Amino acid sequence: MTKNMEDIQKEGVDPKEKQQEEEALKEKEDKEIRNEIIENFGLKEEENSELIDKLVKENKEHSKELSTAIRQKIDWRTKAQSQTEKKEEKKSQTSVQEKTPIIDEELDKKLEEKFNERDLASMDLSDELKSEVRAYAKAKGTSYREAVKSEYITFLKQKETERIRTEEASVTSKGVSIKAKRDFANLSEEQIKNLSDEEWKEYKTWLKKTQE
Numbered sequence: 001m002t003k004n005m006e007d008i009q010k011e012g013v014d015p016k017e018k019q020q021e022e023e024a025l026k027e028k029e030d031k032e033i034r035n036e037i038i039e040n041f042g043l044k045e046e047e048n049s050e051l052i053d054k055l056v057k058e059n060k061e062h063s064k065e066l067s068t069a070i071r072q073k074i075d076w077r078t079k080a081q082s083q084t085e086k087k088e089e090k091k092s093q094t095s096v097q098e099k100t101p102i103i104d105e106e107l108d109k110k111l112e113e114k115f116n117e118r119d120l121a122s123m124d125l126s127d128e129l130k131s132e133v134r135a136y137a138k139a140k141g142t143s144y145r146e147a148v149k150s151e152y153i154t155f156l157k158q159k160e161t162e163r164i165r166t167e168e169a170s171v172t173s174k175g176v177s178i179k180a181k182r183d184f185a186n187l188s189e190e191q192i193k194n195l196s197d198e199e200w201k202e203y204k205t206w207l208k209k210t211q212e
Helices: 005-010 014-024 031-039 051-088 089-120 128-139 146-147 151-180 189-193 197-211
Strands: none
Touching: 031 051, 051 089, 089 128, 089 146, 128 146, 128 151, 146 151
């Protein structure tokens, strides 16, 4: 029988919290997880197959850990409610009432960490930026999603993007420079034989110019 809002409130369970628990405990098929990842990150099945497989695996691992923590919390909550309803000896009741808030507080903290890590795993960030997000969120007492929106993390993301672009431009520049310095005049017969198709075309062009 489905419990109504009044029944849930009597049990001391927040309806929103209960709904979040039920949603988190729902097991998704691999295909559903895969489709969500492809849509969220704008990936292509053919070109990013290995990356998609990795993200699906990480998502399933986080979901499994989260489900374990939620079931543990529900189990403790059920036991606490059961002992209260049985109205055992005053000493036993007092013990349960003292321990339950501590248990709930620890489990709430673990659940919050699991939700945070699941959110962070779904973000397209480098390992360095993820570490910065964790540190910032801990210092500010906020969630990872809120931390990513902060001016500080936004600034770090911009700096990282600029650094990557600079490094890529540098590599390209060095490659062009090395290629331009190829000295065909001093090539041995063995080196000529090992020229690539592109280098062979350049060599023939150079040879033609020297014979003009």
